[in-house]
Amino acid sequence: MLPRLRYLVGRLLQVVPVAFLIILANFFLLRLAPGDLADVMAGEAGAATPEFMAALRQQFGSDQPVFTQLLNYYGKILSFDLGYSFRNSADVTSLIVSRLPATALLVGASLVLAVMLGVALGWLAAVTPRRWVAGLVSTVTSIGFATPLFWIGLMLIVLFSIELRWLPTGGFYDRDADYEGWELVVDVAKHMVMPVASLAIFYVTIYARLTTTAILDVQKMDYVRTAQAKGLGPRYVSIVHVLRNALLPVVTVSGMQIGALISGSVVIETVFAWPGMGRLAFDAVMQRDLNLLLGILFCTSLLVIVANLVTDFVYALLDPRIELQ
C-alpha cells in the first residue's frame, strides 16, 4: 500500500505548479479586461454599489504594484473566494458549486455512452471481415467529427420534440408536473436523452477511431500469436488478449477529453436549457459578468486536473506493466 500512497502524493504534487499557472493565467486575463480589477471583480460596471467598489479596491490594492495585486489574488483564490456576482446576487463559488451536479451528470453520462458506443463501433470496424462495414463506420465517424454539437442538438429537437413529440425540448425536469420518486427519475432521464446523445456523438467518433487503431496494433503483437498458437479460441483471444489491452489508450484519451467534454457542455447546455455550469457560463457572457466567467474557467480547469488524476489511477490499475512510482 505504501508505494501507492507515495505515488498518489507525488502525482498530487505535480498538479500544484499547473494549478498555480492557471491562477496566474486567470490574473492576466483579468488585467486584460477593460477597467481595473475591482471593476471586473464586481461584474459589469454600475451593477455594484460604490461602497462595495471602494472596499474591493481597498482589498485588492488597485493602487499597489502589480505583484502585490497578484499576491492578493492568490490569497483570495486559495481561500476559495472567487468574488461576488451582482447579476445573480450570490457569491461565485456557491453559484458554481450549485451548478456542478447537473454538469457532472451530463458529462458523466455522455462519457460513458461515448466510450461504450465508440469501443463497440471501433471493435466492429477492426474485426469485421466485411469491408463495407468498416467503410461505413469510417464514414459515420468522419461526419460525426465535422458536425457542430449545438447543431446536432437543434436538429434532434426538430425531429424528436417538434415533429415526433417524443421528448421535451429542454430543461432538467418538468416544472409543471409534481413528480416524485421514481416518476421524477424517469422525467429527468427523458430530459437527458437528447443532451447526452448530442454531446456523446462527437466523442463516439474519437473512441471508435482510437479503438480500431489500437486493436489493429495489438493484433500484431507476439503474445497474441502465442495465445493463438496454444490453441485458445479466436473469440477468447479477441476479447481477453486483444480488446483488454487495446482499451488502455481509450482510458488515457478519456482523461484527456474531459476538458473538451466540458467545453461541449457549454453549447449543449445552452441549446437544451440544462441548468449546469455551461449554461451559467453562457449567462455570464450575456450579462458581461467577466468575473463569474473567470471563476467558471478556474473551476472547470480544476475539474480537468482531478479527472486526469483519476484517469492515471485507473490506468495504473488496468495495466499490470505500470508500476506506481
Added chain:
Amino acid sequence: MSSFETTGLGRFTRDRGAVVAGIGLSVAIVLAICAPLLFKTDAFAMVGKPFLWPGVDPRFPLGTDMFGRDILTGIVYGARISLLVGLTAATISTAVGIAVGVVSGYFGGWIDHLLMRLTELFQTMPPLVFVVTIVAILQPSIFSIVVAIGFTSWTQTARLIRAETLRIRESEFVRAAFALGLSPVRIVVKHVLLNAVSPAIVTGTILAGSAILTEAALSFLGLGDPNVMSWGSMIGAGRQVLRTAWYIAAIPGVAIVLTVLAITALGSGLNFFLNPRAAD
C-alpha cells in the same frame, strides 16, 4: 504500378475523397472571395418576403430567413468568415506550436520544463471555455476570435515538433556536423522543419477544421463578430424560429459539416501526398 502512381501527386489522386474535397474547397474559396461581385446586396439586406422555404421562389434557391434576408447570400458571405478564421487560426497555432516545440526540444533543461508546464496549462483549461473567456474579455471581433483560437490550440503541434526535435538533436549526423564545427542550431532547425512539414500540415488541417467549428460555436453563443454574417450566428438566429422554420438553422449547419469534412479529407490526402510511407 505506373510511375505516376508512386509520385506524390499520383498517391494524392488515388485518394478520390481528397480530390473531390480539394475541388469543392477551391470552388468554395473562389465563391467566398467573389461574394461581393456575385451578390448585389450584402448578407444583412432584406430582399424578399420572410420565411420563404427553399425552392419556393427561384430568386432565393435556399429561401429567406425571418427578416427576408437571402440565405444563399448569407451562406456565401459566411464562408468568407469560416474559411478566414480556419486558415488564420490554424496558421497561428501551427507557428506557435513549431516555435515552442523547437525551442523546448532543442534547449532542453529548465526551458523545456517551463514550456512543457505551459503546454500542460493550455491542455488543462477546457478549450471552448478558455476561448469564450478571452473573446468576452477582448470584445467579440474577427481579430479577437482568431487570436483566441490560434493561441489556445497549439499544444498538439508543439508536442509533435518537440519529439521530432529531440530525435534529430540526438541523431548521428547532427553530432557529426557538430564535430566538424558546423552550427548545430542551423542543422537541427533545418532538419526539424523539413521533417516536420508534413505532420504539421496534416495537424494544421485538423486545426483549421476545429477552428471553424469553434468559431461557429462562438457566434452561436452570441460571441461572433457582430459586423459580419457567419454560419454560427445564422444558426443562432434560426434557433428562435426552430418550431416553424427549421430550415433557417439547418442550412448553415450543412455548410459547416461539408466544409469541415472537405478540410479533413484534404488533410488525409495531403498525408498521402507528403508521406510516402503512409500509403500502405
